[in-house]
Amino acid sequence: MIKYEKLGIFLSKPIALIFVLVYLLQSALIIFLVKDKFDLEKQIDFQRKRILELEEKQKILKVIEDFQIGFTDKEVGELTEVISSECKKYEYDPLFLLSLIITESSFKRHRVSPKGAEGLMQIKPMTGRGLASKIGVDWENSRTLQEPEYNVQMGSLHLFELILKFKDVKKALISYNLGETATMKKIRLNEPLPRSYLDKVMRNYEMLKEKYKS
16 A cells, blocks of 8 residues: 555555556657657658749749750750759759859850850850869860750859859859959959949849749
């Protein structure tokens, strides 16, 4: 017999054991319900993020389909994936990166500039060689630059490095077009930086944001 004298309760050991078991079961149930609720919230959050990711990819796909010239359906799908991946890696707004591509190449499959820049993000061979090494791709000159996925990976990395160097997105964009050395020289001499390219990128960015509103 177990005595709870202050409460005026006398319990036999079997009954006391039952109370203890009931208490433990209730505690276990509460813990289970709390964990189950937490797991459910995690699952809901995961699904919500997945939906947002799919919506973002759908928007990227739509932009590429509307602007691309010379790509197969398979290449459009692959390009959608790589742009989505690069934007996530460097925390770019996809429409921002897409606006840069539109400005650089108008999404033409085999675009080559008079100055020798190639591909979607118009990368020169001298710059491309170093970037290819950084992303782990074998360098094969124009063949590498004309591969859309590699070109976007290299261009995305190049822009990111310029942003880190200049600590300013606008200056990085100007440098992407003007060249790093020329941009640094103008800054050092306190000369005004040209804005025509930057303004064009920003106009395309605003155009995409307006046209592809969520």
